[in-house]
Amino acid sequence: MEQEYLLEMTGISKRFPGVQALDSVGLKVRKGTVHALVGENGAGKSTLMNILIGLLKPDCGTIKFDGEIVDFNSVSDALSAGIAMVHQELNPVPYMTVAENIFLGKEICYKNGLVNDKAMQEETSRLLEQLGVFIDPASKMLELSTAYMQIVEIAKAISYNAKLIIMDEPTSAITEDEVEQLFKIIRLLRERGVSVIYITHKMDEIFTIADDVTIFRDGHFIDSFPISEATEENIIRLMVGRELTQLFPKENIPTDEVVLEIKGFADSKFKNVSFKLHKGEILGLAGLIGAGRTEVIESLFGLRPRDAGEIYIKGQKVEINSPVDAINCGIGLLTEDRKLSGLFLPLSVEDNITVVNIDAYIKTGLLSHKRMSEDCERMVKLLNIKTPSLSQIVSNLSGGNQQKVIIARWLLPDSDILIMDEPTRGIDVGAKAEIHKLMSDLAKQGKAIIMISSELPEILGMSDRIVVMHEGVVTGELTRDEATQENVMKLATGSK
Amino acid sequence: MPNSQKSSSNALKKKTIDSQSFQMFFVLIGMCVIMTILYPPFIRMANLINVIRQISITAIIGMGVTMCIITTGIDLSSGSVVALAGVVAASFGKGDYPLILPIILALIAGAACGFINGSLSAYGKIPPFIATLGMMSIARGAALIYSDGRPITGLSDAFNFIGGGYILGIPMPVIIMIIVGIIMYVLLNHTKFGKYVYAIGGNQRAAVASGINVKKYLVIIYTLASVLAALAGIILAARLNAGQPTAGVSYELDAIASSVIGGTSLTGGIGTIPGVIIGALIIGVLTNGLVLLGVSPYIQTILKGVIIIAAVLIDALRRNRG
Ligand SMILES: Nc1ncnc2c1ncn2[C@@H]1O[C@H](COP(=O)(O)OP(=O)(O)OP(=O)(O)O)[C@@H](O)[C@H]1O
Numbered sequence: 001m002e003q004e005y006l007l008e009m010t011g012i013s014k015r016f017p018g019v020q021a022l023d024s025v026g027l028k029v030r031k032g033t034v035h036a037l038v039g040e041n042g043a044g045k046s047t048l049m050n051i052l053i054g055l056l057k058p059d060c061g062t063i064k065f066d067g068e069i070v071d072f073n074s075v076s077d078a079l080s081a082g083i084a085m086v087h088q089e090l091n092p093v094p095y096m097t098v099a100e101n102i103f104l105g106k107e108i109c110y111k112n113g114l115v116n117d118k119a120m121q122e123e124t125s126r127l128l129e130q131l132g133v134f135i136d137p138a139s140k141m142l143e144l145s146t147a148y149m150q151i152v153e154i155a156k157a158i159s160y161n162a163k164l165i166i167m168d169e170p171t172s173a174i175t176e177d178e179v180e181q182l183f184k185i186i187r188l189l190r191e192r193g194v195s196v197i198y199i200t201h202k203m204d205e206i207f208t209i210a211d212d213v214t215i216f217r218d219g220h221f222i223d224s225f226p227i228s229e230a231t232e233e234n235i236i237r238l239m240v241g242r243e244l245t246q247l248f249p250k251e252n253i254p255t256d257e258v259v260l261e262i263k264g265f266a267d268s269k270f271k272n273v274s275f276k277l278h279k280g281e282i283l284g285l286a287g288l289i290g291a292g293r294t295e296v297i298e299s300l301f302g303l304r305p306r307d308a309g310e311i312y313i314k315g316q317k318v319e320i321n322s323p324v325d326a327i328n329c330g331i332g333l334l335t336e337d338r339k340l341s342g343l344f345l346p347l348s349v350e351d352n353i354t355v356v357n358i359d360a361y362i363k364t365g366l367l368s369h370k371r372m373s374e375d376c377e378r379m380v381k382l383l384n385i386k387t388p389s390l391s392q393i394v395s396n397l398s399g400g401n402q403q404k405v406i407i408a409r410w411l412l413p414d415s416d417i418l419i420m421d422e423p424t425r426g427i428d429v430g431a432k433a434e435i436h437k438l439m440s441d442l443a444k445q446g447k448a449i450i451m452i453s454s455e456l457p458e459i460l461g462m463s464d465r466i467v468v469m470h471e472g473v474v475t476g477e478l479t480r481d482e483a484t485q486e487n488v489m490k491l492a493t494g495s496k
Numbered sequence: 497m498p499n500s501q502k503s504s505s506n507a508l509k510k511k512t513i514d515s516q517s518f519q520m521f522f523v524l525i526g527m528c529v530i531m532t533i534l535y536p537p538f539i540r541m542a543n544l545i546n547v548i549r550q551i552s553i554t555a556i557i558g559m560g561v562t563m564c565i566i567t568t569g570i571d572l573s574s575g576s577v578v579a580l581a582g583v584v585a586a587s588f589g590k591g592d593y594p595l596i597l598p599i600i601l602a603l604i605a606g607a608a609c610g611f612i613n614g615s616l617s618a619y620g621k622i623p624p625f626i627a628t629l630g631m632m633s634i635a636r637g638a639a640l641i642y643s644d645g646r647p648i649t650g651l652s653d654a655f656n657f658i659g660g661g662y663i664l665g666i667p668m669p670v671i672i673m674i675i676v677g678i679i680m681y682v683l684l685n686h687t688k689f690g691k692y693v694y695a696i697g698g699n700q701r702a703a704v705a706s707g708i709n710v711k712k713y714l715v716i717i718y719t720l721a722s723v724l725a726a727l728a729g730i731i732l733a734a735r736l737n738a739g740q741p742t743a744g745v746s747y748e749l750d751a752i753a754s755s756v757i758g759g760t761s762l763t764g765g766i767g768t769i770p771g772v773i774i775g776a777l778i779i780g781v782l783t784n785g786l787v788l789l790g791v792s793p794y795i796q797t798i799l800k801g802v803i804i805i806a807a808v809l810i811d812a813l814r815r816n817r818g
């Protein structure tokens with residue numbers, strides 16, 4: 001033994017009805033290192049991690065952790081052995097406070113057995129401060145945005161003082177500033193000898209933080225090597241099994257026809273927000289988390305009431321008080337949080353895809369199942385959704401494939417205006433390029449798209465125009481030619 | 497080319513069977529086999545038809561309740577709506593008016609109760625449990641006031657036929673249950689309304705964001721559930737040859753039990769019409785079997801409870817297995 005492994009998983013297989021999720025894969029993680037685990041959507045990354053922490057039982061295979069063969073039966077077994085996990089899907093207890101969520105299962109108590117709220121809140125503040133964010137530990141989870149929820153989950157995993165921390169796409173909803181803070185902490189943990197398994201679809205993150213990388217494809221182990229021997233092209237090629245072409249292919253199709261204009265939107269979270277959207281345009285909404293971008297578009301879509309503001313569609317003033325109105329005006333909104341307001345978890349892939357477009361399938365009062373499944377099959381092929389059948393329950397799909405299902409849902413009704421809040425969240429590099437191409441095609445067909453993204457390169461690459469917000473106010477507007485990383489960040493942070 | 501396309505589409509369409517109601521179907525068959533071994537006359541056609549007739553009222557109510565449970569709601573008022581509809585129907589069912597009148601008026605009375613249930617839950621934001629609990633008391637009170645606390649008797653033969661008649665040897669309640677079952681099955685599986693019912697139960701926030709007018713649909717769902725309870729009330733009154741203001745007590749619980757045994761999930765989004773009917777049949781076969789075997793009614797009650805819990809337990813264990 002020349003190297004000291006903290007974790008050795010060998011020969012792990014797992015089969016679900018209709019899917020071989022893992023086929024005799026292995027993973028070895030050295031002590032005190034950050035190990036990136038990458039692969040396309042549905043490659044089996046989350047499944048392997050769920051097996052490691054005792055949430056799923058493998059069909060076969062062995063796990064050696066810290067020198068011993070282990071077989072965890074529950075998450076609490078894994079926790080007490082020293083493994084903590086930040087899950088891909090956030091699992092907050094919505095009506096409990098941030099502090100209560102972080103200390104769930106390990107509450108700090110007084111001697112008399114009563115819960116010591118004050119101590120927990122102080123400890124929570126300290127943890128969150130390390131991550132460079134200020135969230136009131138006494139606020140309820142459901143008051144937080146997705147990004148903040150994600151940070152709380154990270155803080156929670158760190159609070160266990162584990163030997164191995166698994167982070168399954170921890171940065172899918174947060175922006176660069178917070179990612180930087182997270183990396184600082186990961187480096188600190190690494191110095192203390194903690195190992196981290198880091199799952200991500202963001203290539204730059206791998207090269208910034210990882211020591212080693214392991215690649216899966218379709219439930220198979222493909223390769224594993226130190227990051228020093230890797231190149232981005234090499235990793236991507238191993239992941240998708242083919243060469244990928246250009247990542248941001250938005251073509252320039254400028255028109256002057258205004259399809260949507262909002263004027264003077266105001267609410268507790270934003271003030272005097274106005275912008276125009278042109279036919280054939282992709283408008284990027286940039287900003288840090290908490291800038292109010294999601295709130296503005298939720299208000300535009302009729303999901304949240306506002307105090308003031310007018311909406312014009314093709315020059316006509318319209319009233320939008322509910323999503324029903326918005327959809328009737330030809331607007332579609334892909335919401336930011338797929339689990340909370342996107343997916344119908346107990347329903348099938350087909351039902352999830354067709355729900356918005358259902359009117360198109362009615363024939364003499366009844367639904368034409370044939371046309372429904374034809375449309376769905378088209379979408380499954382177009383977006384390369386990995387599912388054994390259309391009747392598969394959507395909660396059984398991998399995170400990225402669930403996201404594709406929601407994208408499919410909003411592509412079907414053929415809306416003139418499509419608003420996409422973090423459309424490629426959790427989507428692998430190959431599919432991401434496909435979705436970008438699709439957005440570009442839609443724009444070319446004369447649709448207009450508003451895109452919110454926490455990834456600056458995505459905003460810069462895809463947008464014809466960028467509206468930047470800071471603390472609920474529009475701080476600037478940049479054309480594609482003017483926009484650079486620096487001047488977007490300047491506007492986003494509100495510095496003059 | 498069309499061939500290869502077809503095979504790939506078939507692979508995608510391969511239906512996973514709704515396993516809970518499938519499992520329960522086998523439980524039902526198993527129970528029938530055991531009963532036949534223990535007591536051969538059980539399997540006689542006359543007895544089987546009798547069982548189905550007995551459960552038809554529960555099943556009709558259960559189909560409505562199932563819809564409410566799929567949306568993560570509940571309807572506790574159905575037993576009382578049965579009584580209210582029964583007395584309303586009976587008061588107009590003495591032969592003075594055409595038969596359609598008592599039926600329509602009873603259904604309207606039911607619809608009114610359901611409309612209030614739905615409106616309170618959807619627009620008043622009162623949990624359905626509470627809204628329908630209130631309605632349970634209100635509708636019962638209304639039935640007592642309407643009938644002066646006494647059964648309304650003297651019903652016409654035509655009216656009694658609804659509950660006691662036969663067509664081609666099949667009891668009327670069974671025929672009505674089958675018709676309602678088919679309509680409800682089509683409604684839930686092949687219409688936009690049905691898709692919306694499941695969507696609302698699957699994730700109410702996502703339903704709103706998908707442009708579903710959730711409140712409007714909830715009102716329709718609760719109204720329809722009470723209309724079905726009212727229909728059950730008409731059948732019961734016709735069977736008893738009287739509109740009894742005290743009829744239907746705790747029928748809602750049998751209906752909920754049938755629904756849950758048949759695989760409806762209280763967490764929403766899951767439940768089927770064949771499931772409820774199978775659930776009702778399981779309760780029916782159990783009750784009938786135990787009576788035939790001469791088991792004490794007290795023990796029968798306990799066994800019914802055991803079956804309900806066991807059914808849900810099996811389901812929960814199946815779901816949690818990784
Ligand atoms: N409970 C389940 N039942 C059935 N199939 C499942 C279940 N969980 C996962 N799968 C399937 O196993 C495969 C691997 O899924 P997994 O979630 O591990 O992918 P992943 O690599 O994490 O993908 P992503 O990048 O999209 O998160 C997928 O095809 C998925 O559909």
Ligand SMILES: [Mg+2]
Nearest residue numbers: 046088398399
């Ligand atoms: Mg995953």
